[in-house]
Amino acid sequence: MWYQLSPDTPLDIIIRSYDQLLGEGKVPYPVPVYIDEGPLDEAPQWSSGDHFDISFYLMLLHANKDEKFGLLKTMFSAFSSSFDPLDYHFIWHQRSILEAVGAFSSNDLHLLDLSFVYQLLCLGREVLSQYCESWSRDDAQRQYIVELGIPEEWMHEALALYHEYYGDKQGALENLIQCGNRKKAHTIFVTSVAHSMFLSSNHQEVWRITSALENHKYEIADxxxxxxxxxxxxxxxxxxxxxxxxxxxxxxxxxxxxxxxxxxxxxxxxxxxxxxxxxxxxxxxxxxxxxxxxxxxxxxxxxxxxxxxxxxxxxxxxxxxxxxxxxxxxxxxxxxxxxxxxx
Missing domain, CATH: 1.20.58 (Methane Monooxygenase Hydroxylase; Chain G, domain 1)
Structure with missing residues (x-):
């Protein structure tokens, strides 16, 4: 049997055992399938190290059960994919799907989203930003998306990311409130928006935003x-x-x-x-x-x-x-x- 485990050993125990032996240097590194089975003349350069293929991280996530999984940022980084931009694009979608089905929950992965947007912009692929911008201005598109059954909160979250990327803190704030991310809205308001409104005597706007957040103040620290x-x-x-x-x-x-x-x-x-x-x-x-x-x-x-x-x-x-x-x-x-x- 594989590494002296009994035939009826559950899969999660097998994976954890392999990971433990891997840490001890007693088993070979998990080679990505696109290298292990790909044509030799097109095989990309790959060396073992601190990052593995996303397939291996998915196995670890499966074996993790209900414990906190500390490799999320590494798992969804560009280092866990092939050199193909479409492969990394797919990883970004995997992240959204896994979080949606409750495979994990994390509040600090927005940096990965910003990283993905940055890479798209570097490649000249402004699809996300253009889509968000057109959706925010076109009522017909917005209504069509709602009729498709896509939650409007998702689009507001995308718009918040779009505005924050371009430095529009107030635009990000408005969309964060709309999508229900009040903790982050609270932080942006206090650190980046409130002072300019208050010092310019725009007190009515300050009151409007603070009143919108007050109904959920027990959810917000400090x-x-x-x-x-x-x-x-x-x-x-x-x-x-x-x-x-x-x-x-x-x-x-x-x-x-x-x-x-x-x-x-x-x-x-x-x-x-x-x-x-x-x-x-x-x-x-x-x-x-x-x-x-x-x-x-x-x-x-x-x-x-x-x-x-x-x-x-x-x-x-x-x-x-x-x-x-x-x-x-x-x-x-x-x-x-x-x-x-x-x-």
Whole structure:
């Protein structure tokens, strides 16, 4: 029997045994069938190494059962196919079919899709991008695709890939929302789109996008440090404006506490997102903080000067140094007045 295994050994055990022996260097490497059975005069150059033919990876995937398969990126890379571009094209379709039937599930294979698109463009094959572009502009084509039974979410996912490839982050964002990939939509909005909309005072558009994502906020990690910041800013700002209009002097402490909590989230968001945030995102957060600090200063108070607690809140805001210096001077003035006041 093959490598001393019993005749009734299940196929998955045979494959795993071979893979183990392969790792130990005790069996020959699996030679791709197009080399093993192909004509000698047309045989391409091939050498054993870290990459094998996709057929072998499919065998490993079959034998893997329910365990996590760590070779997906290698399996669907160009190294696992022949030199023929059509062969690699077929691998890309195999990836989609296997994922569709539940053979595996992975959220980080979009880089392979981008790699495939890049290779098509290098070969002058802009079929995918042209198709996506024409579909997005032609209502008749879109309706025809829907009637064929192809889920519209699939086309939006393709369009998101198309827009992202060409650097159109907002176009990618819109299609990611449409196809239900809200986690990635959240990331793109926070890191690449929100700051430009906010700083250009396109608040209606910011509210539209954030509202579309809010219904699914429990699916998104770090919601409170991303899109949630923009929603809560508008809510807090509107609340403070309404209370100031009512001349409610009893709301100052409550507003100060709300601002303190919000400023803490802004600072934490800057730490969590780090270098992923666009430099203008920091300017965006500073603008939020300055607007809320200005409203806090305008909030009616029972004293002539702003209470020390409010000034300390403002000092914790992520604002430019010149603004913080101004807040610090006000705090020193209030502190001096307290020291000089009668006991």
């Amino acid at each position: 919601w409170d440090l991303g899109v949630g910041i923009y929603i809560d800013f508008y809510v807090l700002k509107n609340s403070m404006q309404e209370r100031n209009a009512m001349d409610d002097s009893g709301s100052l402490e409550e507003m100060s506490e709300s601002c303190r909590s919000f400023f803490g989230r802004l600072n934490k968001s800057l730490l969590v997102w780090g270098s992923k945030l666009h430099v203008e995102s920091r300017a965006c957060y500073s603008k939020m903080a300055e607007e809320l600090c200005a409203l806090l200063v305008d909030t009616p108070s029972e004293t002539l000067n702003l209470p020390m607690g409010c000034l300390l809140t403002m000092l914790n805001a992520p604002v430019p140094d010149e603004s913080r210096s101004s807040y610090l001077q006000d705090a020193l003035s209030v502190f001096t007045e307290i020291l000089c006041s009668d006991p």
